[in-house]
Amino acid sequence: MAHSLLLVDDEPRIRRVLRLALEDEGYQVAEAANGYDALAALRREPPDVVLLDLMLPDRDGFTVCREIRRTSDVPVIMVTARTDSHDVVAGLEAGADDYVTKPLVAKELSARIRALLRRVEPANARQLDLLVVGDLRIDVAGAEVSRGDTVLPLTRTEFKLLAELAGAEGKVLSREQLLSKVWGYGYFGDSRIVDVHIRRLRLKIEHDPASPKHLVTARGLGYRLVS
Incomplete structure (x- = not known):
């Protein structure tokens, strides 16, 4: 069964390009253009991973991530055009599991998603219960x-x-x-x-x-x- 992603970005062109590329990688992709729609989509049908852009029109990605964390442990990858280490750390402290910087390369992004999904799968059975x-x-x-x-x-x-x-x-x-x-x-x-x-x-x-x-x-x- 294909893993589901929620792609949150206010740029229609970026959403379209990423959605097509990630669908080619075998993912089911839902879209949201702002934080409000993202939170509504998350409640309606929780995805396996959220790709959350930092710069959104109604509220920033930090705020949205903190709101997600109040009710969900869904893995979140923060997407940012900024390279400032302060923004990276702030995103992680808001509750993101990982981060990627723009411009995005679909193959690299897919690799990060796969790594994150492996990380959150049930622990190896050889470990103590x-x-x-x-x-x-x-x-x-x-x-x-x-x-x-x-x-x-x-x-x-x-x-x-x-x-x-x-x-x-x-x-x-x-x-x-x-x-x-x-x-x-x-x-x-x-x-x-x-x-x-x-x-x-x-x-x-x-x-x-x-x-x-x-x-x-x-x-x-x-x-x-x-x-």
Whole structure:
């Protein structure tokens, strides 16, 4: 069955070109020209991936992404013509799973989408079904993290990152290892995507994100998850 995409861009020509190219790659593509229509389409028929342009006429992509994250963990790829690192980081902190810059090359975009879809598929069956780190219970099979009776609202990418760190059993994983394991071998984006997702994870799993007890930094080496 073909994966479904929601393409959000206010330029009809760009939407048409991308839709035709992505349909040639085997995707089912729905379109939205603004943030309001995108959110309505998401509620009506949730896609497998959202391609979200940063510059929209009614509200910017950051705002739309934050609104998506209030109710959905659907993977979001932010699309931007800007190369400023501040915009990239802001998009990731708003809840995007990845980002691409214009002009877009259809084959490269399709590769990023495939990598993202692999990332959010159910965890490999060889992994343990349940991991416990401190007061966190990580249900690998169910892709769910809980503390007591409370399920924590992680995105699929955040869950994958946490599960990889938990599976390392306290060992340090470098940014490069995490990029390969979570974002896929050959990922060609900015490695700071790891740092941004780590910050987002800490906000959700740590009692005091400024002084993390579980998700800790190994200076100059990477990150590890400890009980």
